[in-house]
Amino acid sequence: MSITIKDVAKRANVAPSTVSRVIADSPRISQQTKEKVREAMAELGYHPNYNARSLVNQSTKTLGVIIPSSAKIAFQNPFFPEVLRGITAKAYLEKYGLYLSTGQTDQEILEEVKQMVYSRRVDGIILLYSKVNDLVLPFLTEQNFPFVLIGRPHGIEDEAIYYVNNDNVRAAKTVTEYLLLLGHERIGFIGGNLDQVVTLDHKLGYQKALENANIPLRDEYIVYYDEVLEGGQEAVIEFMSLEERPTALVVADDLMALGVLRMLDEMEVSVPDEMSLVSFNNVMLSELSSPPLTTVDINIYELGFQGTDKLVHLINDANYEEKKTIIPYRFIKRQTCIKRTK
């Protein structure tokens, strides 16, 4: 087998516990012994065994990352890689490893999470989605297992849960108000999957803005689509078939907006002249469309980074009580919105 602490101990003429202490750089060990032991480690090419350590420490220094079940959709959207980028950055700094979930369906995911928790593969979990009626959330809560949600809880007492989110309601309200100020009154809303809490929030913000402006909500102006690209296109077909077409659109996601743009282009509806557009996320590509998208930068990277930060705190500090963190967003005006002339 490989080199163990005992081999090093023998080589350095000390006890295994001394070697262990040298690894931990205990102040109770003399400088001289430390050097002797380190030398022996180097000579033998010793490296501590993580499993043995985890076993006795009851800690794995590993964080579980749960990706939404609709992996196909999740992975398509730049949101996911970007949030993962924030997570890996912080995890590296904190010297935590990352353990990825692999399930594809809700059930598989739940099973995976249970395994992670029960078999103690990870010290905490970071949930990359917030879904309505999610099963994982209540499970983790009940188990009292450290976890952080990217997004906000729903259908469960908010107070019990640690999460990192944007104020998506306010963001949606802001962009809708912006369109209102530009003179638009017929504003369509293309939401994402209704299972996602963010969709609910966007809708709420949109609704509030219209209510404040005394513009009645119209059912035919509100649609929801799961698939970002195709959804955007279908939504356009739907809206353009109406007798009273909207003159502006609030779109759940930049990618969806790209689909919208594409379909509008095919229909020879000019953006922004005939249709204004504002979307969310500010993914890398949104600057590159023609015209470049007016969008809301929700700082995805920071969601991941702060989420990981919170989880690490939660794991290591029993008194940590900062339940939620709200990441600020930035409204990015580019070229898909214009003043309504008529």
Next chain:
Amino acid sequence: MSITIKDVAKRANVAPSTVSRVIADSPRISQQTKEKVREAMAELGYHPNYNARSLVNQSTKTLGVIIPSSAKIAFQNPFFPEVLRGITAKAYLEKYGLYLSTGQTDQEILEEVKQMVYSRRVDGIILLYSKVNDLVLPFLTEQNFPFVLIGRPHGIEDEAIYYVNNDNVRAAKTVTEYLLLLGHERIGFIGGNLDQVVTLDHKLGYQKALENANIPLRDEYIVYYDEVLEGGQEAVIEFMSLEERPTALVVADDLMALGVLRMLDEMEVSVPDEMSLVSFNNVMLSELSSPPLTTVDINIYELGFQGTDKLVHLINDANYEEKKTIIPYRFIKRQTCIKRTK
């Protein structure tokens, strides 16, 4: 602490070893005892501890996934999430967990890999990139640690390494020949980072096709860019500044092609009428650009899936000898190429 095998043993009035055998579903245990033990497990809510198991089995049932150091770039490109999707799918089927690397620089990555290997955190490693002069590859080879490369090895004896790749040389040759057949003679090449083996391969294929057609290679028609989106745009500026502009372009990546398209649009150069374009990867968005991209589908998902399959084989079957797998590509003709008229 939590429920251990001993608790179950007590509850079921058997020895711990018997419980262990029941977990492994050993045929040497009577049906009756099995049921008794399983009942006790259920009653107590027992779940095996992974670390303890890994420690004695010397196996973690976990695969390490190494993402290229330039994470920012890597994560931006849909290649990465898509290959990960293939990996997770297969890993789930094989009941392997996934352990993600978190380093940002080459050095950090190397350290991470060393940790994974030395501390036995994973049973095998899957490398998501193939770079020229990579440090990880020789390390893993030297350690004789099971690993699979997505891409092809470079600067090291090919024969020693397990890998999954496309025939990128042939793919590049094919698309170049396609452009030649359309009557183009001034064909530009926009490659990715020269550190990447795939860039070398694309270049080689491009070169071969031109040579076969007796068209001399022109240095000014060959450029390389790291950043996919910006690179595409800068390349266009470069090419359009030439006295003899190319009439067609081979572009390393769809995202880059999107940047090219954008810049061409700004310059009011019509695609495909004034400039033909063919790129690689067939990412989701490539169908949505205007015009939709003619591209090569390299089956990214399958690269990940087969890579994982190969790694699992390699880990579990000492006699496994299928060093390499070539994933077929498909040439997807859409609307960015047209016959050269003049």
Next chain:
DNA sequence: GTGAAAGCGCTAACAC
């Protein structure tokens, strides 16, 4: 068919 006991590699009391 089942139990006793050793041991995977490490840490942490507890000694001295």
Next chain:
DNA sequence: GTGTTAGCGCTTTCAC
């Protein structure tokens, strides 16, 4: 300061 020892939770000989 350093050594001795028990034990983390599991598997696996070796008995019987």
